[in-house]
Amino acid sequence: MSELLIEIKDLECRIDDQKILQGLNLKINKGEVHAIMGPNGSGKSTLSSVLAGNDNYEVTNGSINFLGEEISEMSPEERSWKGMFLAFQYPVEIPGVSNINFLRTALNERNKFYGIDSIPAKEFLKMVAEKSELVGLNNKLKNRSVNEGFSGGEKKRNEIFQMAMLDPKLSILDETDSGLDIDALKIVANGVNKLKSSENATVVITHYQRLLDYIVPDFVHVLHEGKIIKTGDKSLALELEKKGYDWLKTDSNI
Amino acid sequence: MSYTEKELKEELDNKSYEFGFVSDIESEKAPIGLNEDIVRLISSKKNEPQWMLDYRLESFRVWKEMSEPNWAHVKYTKPDFQNISYYSAPKKKKELQSLDEVDPELLRTMEKLGISIEEQKKLSGVAVDFVMDSVSVATSFKEKLGELGIIFCSFSEAVQNHPDLVKKYMGSVVPHTDNYYSALNSAVFSDGSFCYIPKGVRCPMELSTYFRINESGTGQFERTLLIADESSYVSYLEGCTAPQRDENQLHAAVVELIALDKAEIKYSTVQNWYPGDAKGVGGVYNFVTKRGICGYRSKISWTQVETGSAVTWKYPSCILKGDYSIGEFYSVAVTNNFQQADTGTKMIHIGKNTKSTIISKGISAGKSQNSYRGLVKIGKGAKNSRNFSQCDSLLMTDQCGAHTFPYIECENPTATVEHEATTSKIGEEQLFYCMQRGISEEKAISLIVNGYAKEVLNKLPMEFAVEAQKLLEISLEGSVG
Ligand SMILES: Nc1ncnc2c1ncn2[C@@H]1O[C@H](COP(=O)(O)OP(=O)(O)OP(=O)(O)O)[C@@H](O)[C@H]1O
Numbered sequence: 094m095s096e097l098l099i100e101i102k103d104l105e106c107r108i109d110d111q112k113i114l115q116g117l118n119l120k121i122n123k124g125e126v127h128a129i130m131g132p133n134g135s136g137k138s139t140l141s142s143v144l145a146g147n148d149n150y151e152v153t154n155g156s157i158n159f160l161g162e163e164i165s166e167m168s169p170e171e172r173s174w175k176g177m178f179l180a181f182q183y184p185v186e187i188p189g190v191s192n193i194n195f196l197r198t199a200l201n202e203r204n205k206f207y208g209i210d211s212i213p214a215k216e217f218l219k220m221v222a223e224k225s226e227l228v229g230l231n232n233k234l235k236n237r238s239v240n241e242g243f244s245g246g247e248k249k250r251n252e253i254f255q256m257a258m259l260d261p262k263l264s265i266l267d268e269t270d271s272g273l274d275i276d277a278l279k280i281v282a283n284g285v286n287k288l289k290s291s292e293n294a295t296v297v298i299t300h301y302q303r304l305l306d307y308i309v310p311d312f313v314h315v316l317h318e319g320k321i322i323k324t325g326d327k328s329l330a331l332e333l334e335k336k337g338y339d340w341l342k343t344d345s346n347i
Numbered sequence: 348m349s350y351t352e353k354e355l356k357e358e359l360d361n362k363s364y365e366f367g368f369v370s371d372i373e374s375e376k377a378p379i380g381l382n383e384d385i386v387r388l389i390s391s392k393k394n395e396p397q398w399m400l401d402y403r404l405e406s407f408r409v410w411k412e413m414s415e416p417n418w419a420h421v422k423y424t425k426p427d428f429q430n431i432s433y434y435s436a437p438k439k440k441k442e443l444q445s446l447d448e449v450d451p452e453l454l455r456t457m458e459k460l461g462i463s464i465e466e467q468k469k470l471s472g473v474a475v476d477f478v479m480d481s482v483s484v485a486t487s488f489k490e491k492l493g494e495l496g497i498i499f500c501s502f503s504e505a506v507q508n509h510p511d512l513v514k515k516y517m518g519s520v521v522p523h524t525d526n527y528y529s530a531l532n533s534a535v536f537s538d539g540s541f542c543y544i545p546k547g548v549r550c551p552m553e554l555s556t557y558f559r560i561n562e563s564g565t566g567q568f569e570r571t572l573l574i575a576d577e578s579s580y581v582s583y584l585e586g587c588t589a590p591q592r593d594e595n596q597l598h599a600a601v602v603e604l605i606a607l608d609k610a611e612i613k614y615s616t617v618q619n620w621y622p623g624d625a626k627g628v629g630g631v632y633n634f635v636t637k638r639g640i641c642g643y644r645s646k647i648s649w650t651q652v653e654t655g656s657a658v659t660w661k662y663p664s665c666i667l668k669g670d671y672s673i674g675e676f677y678s679v680a681v682t683n684n685f686q687q688a689d690t691g692t693k694m695i696h697i698g699k700n701t702k703s704t705i706i707s708k709g710i711s712a713g714k715s716q717n718s719y720r721g722l723v724k725i726g727k728g729a730k731n732s733r734n735f736s737q738c739d740s741l742l743m744t745d746q747c748g749a750h751t752f753p754y755i756e757c758e759n760p761t762a763t764v765e766h767e768a769t770t771s772k773i774g775e776e777q778l779f780y781c782m783q784r785g786i787s788e789e790k791a792i793s794l795i796v797n798g799y800a801k802e803v804l805n806k807l808p809m810e811f812a813v814e815a816q817k818l819l820e821i822s823l824e825g826s827v828g
């Protein structure tokens with residue numbers, strides 16, 4: 094029996110005067126992989142930001158129920174502690190803060206929230222070794238400042254490394270495949286697959302069906318003008334690859 | 348020993364400032380105001396020899412003819428120099444042989460500051476010369492240092508016991524005629540630290556002095572003189588906290604460093620004077636003259652983390668007189684609320700092949716103003732000299748200001764002078780990224796700021812670096828907007 098992880102209902106949001114999400118509905122159960130595709134500017138990254146709690150976007154309608162709790166008003170950090178993870182399309186650089194220190198702070202902040210002691214250095218380092226191997230993260234990158242001077246592909250790998258360290262319930266991967274070379278794509282996808290369990294779920298946002306050969310989705314959604322206009326299985330991604338989005342756009346206008 | 352109701356209330360009101368407690372130690376105060384008699388009084392209280400009194404009187408004469416400088420990028424109500432008491436000393440003044448003899452109240456004060464001498468003795472090997480208000484009342488590690496011939500004592504003691512060294516070097520780097528505040532300091536300085544490292548000796552521990560302003564309305568005029576003889580090395584830490592006050596307190600210190608041939612001095616400061624409240628009321632005025640002189644192949648590094656004071660006016664400088672000498676300045680200056688800081692350095696290249704490095708990291712929050720003012724002067728004879736300056740500013744809000752005033756005077760064409768400057772606003776995207784990973788905003792700010800200031804923090808000795816990080820965190824609480 095599948096258990097509900099997140100349910101998004103009639104979600105609308107805007108920034109300044111521009112409406113972006115316009116009545117979005119999506120339901121994800123534990124153990125599932127959902128792919129979200131859609132043309133540039135359709136609102137994919139906005140959706141992930143809103144789910145993560147970026148308050149630049151004003152939620153004007155709808156609800157987000159995450160693990161049985163309404164989270165639209167919850168701070169980003171609390172959502173994170175509860176198991177929300179976003180692999181950013183454009184990961185930011187934080188000069189002077191080592192990757193290791195960053196992650197240790199993140200884990201300890203979460204522990205603090207749950208009233209658990211901070212993680213001992215030895216245990217932490219063991220975990221770092223394990224998880225970085227999982228995504229094939231170059232050893233040197235761990236001690237470098239967060240994303241500073243990382244290549245595009247290295248940044249993406251680092252996102253998945255962080256995901257592995259935080260072991261989230263819901264992972265949203267926003268175009269994690271872009272910028273990865275073919276080998277890296279396989280390694281990263283492999284890592285994501287290993288992290289999958291019956292307790293968590295993954296949302297992959299992508300433009301290319303190729304990634305979905307490695308991370309096989311249970312559902313594929315098409316986002317257009319802030320709404321999901323079509324949902325299908327993996328074959329929908331193949332169809333989109335051939336036909337593009339135009340046929341759907343006209344469809345939805347009817 | 349008792350509190351008046353007013354003092355008690357004041358203390359309770361002031362709880363919000365982290366270290367804002369008032370130590371309950373009786374003190375002896377000079378009458379308010381400044382004239383020749385006061386200068387004489389200070390000198391006689393300290394039992395000073397004639398030459399010291401003469402120096403004070405001459406400085407006082409010079410000061411009276413000077414006027415307060417106006418060029419700094421700060422606005423404040425000029426202190427009323429006639430409304431300050433220029434001398435204050437704990438009453439129970441006697442020679443202390445061991446910690447047992449130290450006033451328990453003072454020990455408690457030190458504990459509140461997190462610097463219990465006991466602990467420091469055991470754990471960190473730091474010798475603490477504690478300056479309480481104006482007179483040093485506790486000195487530790489003297490014997491061990493004494494075995495190496497190192498002199499580390501209060502300035503007053505040095506005047507009594509090492510008059511030749513004091514006479515030779517006092518005023519040799521910062522003459523009493525140098526500027527308004529240094530002239531004032533030379534006339535009325537209360538006490539401070541004196542340190543002499545003999546030839547070829549590496550001082551085996553960090554020397555440390557904690558300063559506190561402890562009496563309401565008492566001007567604090569510290570005097571520090573540090574001499575590193577040929578081929579010696581010393582690392583010196585200066586840290587301070589001040590109790591909260593609702594009136595402006597003046598602090599005008601003079602620090603002189605002398606690095607003789609092949610000597611090295613590392614001078615680190617963590618400064619946390621009371622900055623005034625969130626509305627900009629109160630706070631310490633900090634007008635400091637710090638300067639060092641380098642002999643042949645010697646080196647002076649100034650490292651400072653400045654988070655306090657309502658108004659800061661401070662330019663630790665190096666005179667690179669000896670050939671191949673090196674001057675360094677690493678600074679983090681934080682201003683929040685209504686704080687104003689005008690700080691920087693002067694690197695005066697005189698010798699050949701001299702080298703200087705300036706790394707300045709300004710952080711402005713609230714409605715504060717943070718200015719970097721730096722002078723790099725390459726003299727005619729400073730062949731092949733090099734300077735590198737980097738001045739970065741980080742803005743936390745839209746209402747604060749960061750300003751950079753670099754002055755370069757180059758009289759020798761073989762010299763290289765490089766200056767880089769950047770200004771950035773703390774990124775919303777950076778903050779969101781951290782928060783998404785479960786790092787709260789406050790913590791994220793501290794992480795980002797510490798990352799930004801890392802180059803400088805790394806130059807501090809370990810224990811100090813930790814303290815400095817905490818200070819950055821405290822002073823930037825609730826500062827993003
Ligand atoms: N911070 C913002 N300020 C102004 N407009 C924004 C902002 N964020 C998103 N938008 C607008 O919202 C729309 C959706 O953007 P979003 O980044 O969500 O698209 P996307 O589907 O992720 O596109 P892509 O495939 O190119 O990544 C776009 O028109 C974009 O310009």
Ligand SMILES: [Mg+2]
Pocket residue numbers: 137138139182267
């Ligand atoms: Mg996008």
